[in-house]
Amino acid sequence: MGRELQVRGFFDEPTFTVSYLVWDPVTRYGAIIDSVLDFDPKSGRTGTQSAQAILDVAHKEGVIVDYILETHAHADHLSAAPFLKQKTKAPIVIGEHIKAVQGVFKQVFNIPEVSGEGREFDRLVKDGDRLELGELNIEVMHTPGHTPACVSYRISDAVFVGDTMFMPDYGSARTDFPGGDARVLYRSIRRILALPPETRVFLCHDYKAPGRDHFAWESTVADECARNIHVHDGVSEDAFVAMREARDKTLSMPALILPSIQVNIRAGELPAPESNGVRYLKLPIDAL
Numbered sequence: 001m002g003r004e005l006q007v008r009g010f011f012d013e014p015t016f017t018v019s020y021l022v023w024d025p026v027t028r029y030g031a032i033i034d035s036v037l038d039f040d041p042k043s044g045r046t047g048t049q050s051a052q053a054i055l056d057v058a059h060k061e062g063v064i065v066d067y068i069l070e071t072h073a074h075a076d077h078l079s080a081a082p083f084l085k086q087k088t089k090a091p092i093v094i095g096e097h098i099k100a101v102q103g104v105f106k107q108v109f110n111i112p113e114v115s116g117e118g119r120e121f122d123r124l125v126k127d128g129d130r131l132e133l134g135e136l137n138i139e140v141m142h143t144p145g146h147t148p149a150c151v152s153y154r155i156s157d158a159v160f161v162g163d164t165m166f167m168p169d170y171g172s173a174r175t176d177f178p179g180g181d182a183r184v185l186y187r188s189i190r191r192i193l194a195l196p197p198e199t200r201v202f203l204c205h206d207y208k209a210p211g212r213d214h215f216a217w218e219s220t221v222a223d224e225c226a227r228n229i230h231v232h233d234g235v236s237e238d239a240f241v242a243m244r245e246a247r248d249k250t251l252s253m254p255a256l257i258l259p260s261i262q263v264n265i266r267a268g269e270l271p272a273p274e275s276n277g278v279r280y281l282k283l284p285i286d287a288l
């Protein structure tokens with residue numbers, strides 16, 4: 001019997017992102033998944049309040065943070081991974097196909113200093129890899145579709161699925177970013193839904209579904225199979241692809257896509273300060 005992983009979710013309402021602190025209750029070794037750096041695009045100000053709130057809980061619960069995990073290079077918020085790494089000394093982990101994502105966006109943003117080899121991260125993981133978390137294991141599942149580098153992290157009776165599916169009443173992630181693919185996403189989701197039905201599923205975003213008055217980010221494999229409006233057990237691959245591609249055409253770009261991607265392909269590191277000591281982000285004109 002695997003023992004139950006402890007999970008605490010932190011909801012960032014400005015970006016609808018859920019970050020997690022998870023830990024092995026016996027050894028107290030833990031990980032932080034998909035952290036958020038506060039960023040106000042109007043003023044250009046950043047802040048670490050949201051990330052600090054995670055560290056505060058870790059401290060209160062006596063959790064030793066062993067990994068800073070990213071499910072993908074996020075397109076809607078800046079990662080706080082460098083701040084967390086400085087505070088915890090834990091390595092920043094992402095899927096190995098981040099190399100391809102870096103390859104595309106280093107061109108878009110014309111930032112040749114980005115390696116294209118994933119060197120900005122401390123550890124690149126691939127499908128089937130296992131990371132020790134106290135006496136538990138983090139099992140990596142490559143779950144592409146939303147982006148080519150997306151991974152899910154399965155830990156004891158829980159799985160952190162990043163942007164693959166969302167709450168059953170909301171459905172699934174968009175597939176219209178470079179390297180996204182609806183057919184590939186369907187197959188990734190079906191792999192997750194083949195896990196034991198009681199597996200707890202933790203989502204990376206919630207946008208509230210029409211008629212729901214509260215945010216939510218936890219479901220189960222059984223619930224998703226039975227009720228996910230885009231990918232319940234009765235939906236064929238072709239039907240999903242048609243729905244997803246049609247819906248993607250109606251979505252506008254995330255508010256923070258341009259700041260987020262150029263920072264997150266650098267593992268959350270902001271561009272180096274210019275001669276006046278100020279850091280600047282780029283805005284590619286007519287390039288996306």
Ligand SMILES: N[C@@H](CCC(=O)N[C@@H](CS)C(=O)NCC(=O)O)C(=O)O
Binds near residue numbers: 074205
């Ligand atoms: N309105 C949000 C949208 C963000 C967004 O596009 N999120 C992606 C994940 S990075 C997604 O899959 N959204 C699904 C949807 O909006 O239906 C924003 O501007 O940040």
Ligand SMILES: [Fe+2]
Binds near residue numbers: 075076
């Ligand atoms: Fe995303």
